[in-house]
Amino acid sequence: MLTTYWENLFYFLEHEGFMRIINLFWYYFYIEAPRFLVLDVLVLIISIIPSRKRRLNYERARNEFLAENPLVSIIVPGKNEGKHIYKLVKGMREQTYRNLEFIIVDDGSNDDTEVICRNLKENGLIDVFLRNEERGGKASAANLALRYCKGKYVVHVDADTSFDRDAIERIMIPFYLEDNVGGVGGNIKVRNYDESIATSLQAIEYLQTISVGRKVTSFLGIYKIISGAFGAFRKDLLDRLGGWDIGPGLDGDITVKFRKLGYKIAFENKAVGLTSAPVRFQALSNQRLRWSKSLIRFRLRKHKDVFQPDAAFNFSNFFALFDNVFYNLILDLFWWYYIIDLVLTNMPFLMFIIPLKFMIYSMGTTIQFLVVLGLSERWRTEWRLMYYIPLMMIYNGYYMRVIRTMAYFKEIFWYSSYKDAWNPTKSSQKARDFGL
Amino acid sequence: MAEFAIKKIPNDQKKEIGLISDFKNTDIRQLALYDAVVLDYTDRQGCEAFIRQCRGSFIGTLYLMPIFILSLNKDITKTVEVLSDGVISSLQVEPIIGLIDRIRSKQQNLAVIDSSSPEVRIMTKFLRYMYTRERKIEPIIDPKSHIGYSYPMLSDHYNNGNTVEMFRVLDNIAHNEYARPTFVDKLHLCSECYSSFLNFRETCPKCESLDIITENLIHHFVCAYVGPEHDFISDDYMVCPKCNRMLRHIGVDYDKPSVVYNCHNCSHIFQEPVMEAFCFVCQKRNPIDALIDKSIYSYDLTQIGEESAVNGFGREVKEEFDIQGFITFTTFNIFLKYEIERSKNSQKPSAVGSLILRISSEDRVKMGSSYKKLMLEMADFIKNATLSTDILSFVNNTTFLIISPNNESSELQSLLNNIRSSMEKLLQSSLPLTPFKFDTRVISITGSQNHTDCINQLMAN
Numbered sequence: 001m002l003t004t005y006w007e008n009l010f011y012f013l014e015h016e017g018f019m020r021i022i023n024l025f026w027y028y029f030y031i032e033a034p035r036f037l038v039l040d041v042l043v044l045i046i047s048i049i050p051s052r053k054r055r056l057n058y059e060r061a062r063n064e065f066l067a068e069n070p071l072v073s074i075i076v077p078g079k080n081e082g083k084h085i086y087k088l089v090k091g092m093r094e095q096t097y098r099n100l101e102f103i104i105v106d107d108g109s110n111d112d113t114e115v116i117c118r119n120l121k122e123n124g125l126i127d128v129f130l131r132n133e134e135r136g137g138k139a140s141a142a143n144l145a146l147r148y149c150k151g152k153y154v155v156h157v158d159a160d161t162s163f164d165r166d167a168i169e170r171i172m173i174p175f176y177l178e179d180n181v182g183g184v185g186g187n188i189k190v191r192n193y194d195e196s197i198a199t200s201l202q203a204i205e206y207l208q209t210i211s212v213g214r215k216v217t218s219f220l221g222i223y224k225i226i227s228g229a230f231g232a233f234r235k236d237l238l239d240r241l242g243g244w245d246i247g248p249g250l251d252g253d254i255t256v257k258f259r260k261l262g263y264k265i266a267f268e269n270k271a272v273g274l275t276s277a278p279v280r281f282q283a284l285s286n287q288r289l290r291w292s293k294s295l296i297r298f299r300l301r302k303h304k305d306v307f308q309p310d311a312a313f314n315f316s317n318f319f320a321l322f323d324n325v326f327y328n329l330i331l332d333l334f335w336w337y338y339i340i341d342l343v344l345t346n347m348p349f350l351m352f353i354i355p356l357k358f359m360i361y362s363m364g365t366t367i368q369f370l371v372v373l374g375l376s377e378r379w380r381t382e383w384r385l386m387y388y389i390p391l392m393m394i395y396n397g398y399y400m401r402v403i404r405t406m407a408y409f410k411e412i413f414w415y416s417s418y419k420d421a422w423n424p425t426k427s428s429q430k431a432r433d434f435g436l
Numbered sequence: 437m438a439e440f441a442i443k444k445i446p447n448d449q450k451k452e453i454g455l456i457s458d459f460k461n462t463d464i465r466q467l468a469l470y471d472a473v474v475l476d477y478t479d480r481q482g483c484e485a486f487i488r489q490c491r492g493s494f495i496g497t498l499y500l501m502p503i504f505i506l507s508l509n510k511d512i513t514k515t516v517e518v519l520s521d522g523v524i525s526s527l528q529v530e531p532i533i534g535l536i537d538r539i540r541s542k543q544q545n546l547a548v549i550d551s552s553s554p555e556v557r558i559m560t561k562f563l564r565y566m567y568t569r570e571r572k573i574e575p576i577i578d579p580k581s582h583i584g585y586s587y588p589m590l591s592d593h594y595n596n597g598n599t600v601e602m603f604r605v606l607d608n609i610a611h612n613e614y615a616r617p618t619f620v621d622k623l624h625l626c627s628e629c630y631s632s633f634l635n636f637r638e639t640c641p642k643c644e645s646l647d648i649i650t651e652n653l654i655h656h657f658v659c660a661y662v663g664p665e666h667d668f669i670s671d672d673y674m675v676c677p678k679c680n681r682m683l684r685h686i687g688v689d690y691d692k693p694s695v696v697y698n699c700h701n702c703s704h705i706f707q708e709p710v711m712e713a714f715c716f717v718c719q720k721r722n723p724i725d726a727l728i729d730k731s732i733y734s735y736d737l738t739q740i741g742e743e744s745a746v747n748g749f750g751r752e753v754k755e756e757f758d759i760q761g762f763i764t765f766t767t768f769n770i771f772l773k774y775e776i777e778r779s780k781n782s783q784k785p786s787a788v789g790s791l792i793l794r795i796s797s798e799d800r801v802k803m804g805s806s807y808k809k810l811m812l813e814m815a816d817f818i819k820n821a822t823l824s825t826d827i828l829s830f831v832n833n834t835t836f837l838i839i840s841p842n843n844e845s846s847e848l849q850s851l852l853n854n855i856r857s858s859m860e861k862l863l864q865s866s867l868p869l870t871p872f873k874f875d876t877r878v879i880s881i882t883g884s885q886n887h888t889d890c891i892n893q894l895m896a897n
Binding site: 118120128129131132133136139140141143147413427436 | 527652655657658660663666678693696704706707
């Protein structure tokens with residue numbers, strides 16, 4: 001019976017022909033592969049070609065930065081993050097760059113965070129600790145830290161992120177590599193990649209979408225989100241903007257605001273921070289629902305002016321957001337048409353199409369992953385994640401699409417991000433009233 | 437002239453009751469001739485000074501003299517009220533005769549006590565006054581006192597610098613169950629001079645400056661801007677510096693999630709200022725946790741106290757022994773202070789320790805002179821077991837104190853343990869039926885300690 005299946009499969013491939021197969025999986029070959037696979041490979045090639053000019057420029061920028069030795073304020077806003085703070089602070093003391101100011105804002109925690117932080121402050125491990133008795137949301141906590149920090153640059157980090165020893169130094173250098181850089185995103189990887197299948201899959205996803213994906217968008221000048229877990233900003237520009245606006249999705253929002261001011265946003269993949277990813281799929285789903293809603297709320301609603309051809313129109317900003325909206329929203333919705341059409345019109349051949357699709361997708365993902373390894377400083381440990389590549393089609397191709405589609409509908413029709421418990425009601429209500 | 441300063445008040449019972457109006461020209465020694473005296477309160481200051489002089493004396497007939505105050509409106513100071521035996525509004529003395537008789541009859545029970553120890557004399561006075569007056573001794577609020585309270589019969593013997601000595605006497609009275617303490621108040625005292633004249637103030641945790649200001653934080657809901665109140669003030673309105681919207685309604689537009697302190701000296705931002713207590717007397721800046729907590733009590737005479745008041749402490753039993761080679765407690769304090777100072781500059785180790793015999797007061801009274809004999813034997817043993825450079829003192833008839841210069845605390849602890857085991861054997865053979873135990877404590881001397889704290893730790897119950 002198995003022999004018959006293989007015979008039939010080869011007959012199907014022979015009978016359909018190469019172009020027929022390409023056309024059958026047009027969504028992947030015409031849309032996904034050029035954008036994600038081809039560009040990744042190109043960026044890898046460009047990155048690994050030795051460039052004396054690039055190396056010298058990097059050395060110059062590093063020397064300039066170290067000679068100036070600016071004060072860098074590390075701000076950590078959060079609620080009930082006390083358990084992570086000690087590790088974070090100890091890790092920060094290992095940084096190669098030393099002129100740091102450490103500010104923690106406790107946004108109305110109801111656990112031991114206050115006690116822990118006050119103790120760390122008394123022991124001189126934290127420079128400033130501020131606590132809001134009334135919870136105001138992450139943006140307000142970050143803004144409070146911003147109000148009292150003194151550094152020339154501000155690095156926003158999440159409390160559960162840990163950093164390579166040179167992470168702060170590395171994330172600062174792009175400010176000195178080019179003029180007009182307003183913010184730099186750090187490279188976020190998954191620390192607990194071996195804790196569950198969910199974290200292993202997220203680890204691959206982070207490597208593809210952040211470590212490589214953001215390098216690509218940064219290379220193309222359309223990088224549009226500095227992760228809240230690890231991002232550096234010029235303090236004077238943050239002051240001009242008045243800091244962060246109400247989230248969820250405040251990290252993407254502030255990045256767009258920087259771009260609108262006319263400043264460049266860079267990504268530094270060598271500035272590495274490790275974060276804890278949700279261990280269970282339920283928690284992961286909730287997180288991604290929240291993230292995906294912000295695409296509608298911020299890209300399509302709040303910053304819709306980026307798409308308007310007026311005096312302030314900027315091509316780079318347009319493409320940055322268009323790329324995001326086109327690939328993540330429009331094509332995501334279009335995919336449903338594609339998949340339904342594929343199934344309905346090829347019903348008798350599904351037994352051949354499904355494994356074929358699986359094989360093609362896995363090959364693409366493998367190539368992408370090899371690019372990741374080629375650019376990674378941790379490839380010796382990360383290559384083991386390859387065992388999970390076969391699952392990536394289900395994870396990226398189906399699971400994430402379903403989550404995203406749910407999020408878009410919830411946000412488009414019910415404005416559900418304004419009801420998210422992530423923010424206090426008093427703030428969400430006002431944001432809704434004022435269309436923010 | 438002094439002979440005429442006291443006028444006799446005639447009365448039916450033929451008591452010798454004198455009236456004193458001219459305090460400047462009255463010699464208190466003359467009071468010994470009277471059964472009681474009445475002080476004219478017209479000269480308030482003179483009257484108060486005079487009664488304090490009487491009660492401050494160590495002569496029994498003077499400090500126990502029945503003294504009444506003549507005041508028409510009975511408006512007298514608390515000190516005078518406490519030190520006197522009553523207030524009368526006329527020279528009709530018949531109502532007070534009974535009281536005078538009671539005091540005098542109790543006075544007649546008192547045995548003669550001959551002691552040169554100031555502490556014993558003060559304790560005797562304290563107990564005898566309570567015994568003859570059948571009333572408790574209560575502290576009175578006294579702004580002029582170092583600690584804010586004074587014990588009228590006691591405080592005049594200790595100037596403000598010697599508050600620690602006064603507390604030691606009171607603790608001794610309570611510890612030996614001569615009087616039963618009843619809690620009145622709790623004091624926080626300067627760790628340097630025992631003064632309660634303290635200014636509690638907030639300081640910057642970074643530079644200790646007092647020049648700090650506090651301000652409310654404001655959170656503007658719409659744009660998530662958070663900053664101090666002055667960021668928002670614009671003329672008479674509150675306007676958000678980020679989005680220029682007017683803040684109209686607390687709880688709707690904005691809230692005040694917390695406060696921040698800003699140091700004008702070092703620009704440090706913080707939310708928890710460090711509290712300190714500045715002493716107006718010695719000008720020490722005390723951290724709050726370094727303040728000395730001291731409870732103030734009123735005292736009721738106990739049966740043991742009454743017996744001691746009547747018969748004395750039994751010089752051979754209660755009075756502090758004068759043991760050759762053992763210095764007084766006051767001198768020991770001075771040596772300890774110097775030793776702490778010395779250790780600041782010297783790297784050599786040094787330790788101070790105590791060996792306390794825990795035995796009930798009743799048992800000590802029962803043992804009579806044999807107790808002193810036992811203590812002398814113990815003292816002799818300790819003297820021989822310690823080095824000639826060690827400084828020894830014997831306090832409260834129960835406590836041996838030792839400063840051991842150039843010795844580690846562990847060495848002193850081991851020495852005290854050896855002494856204790858020998859002492860236990862000695863006492864078990866001498867007093868087979870009497871319950872007792874020994875406590876030893878050792879503190880390593882470092883330059884940062886306060887000698888009073890060390891003593892308190894060594895002698896704590």
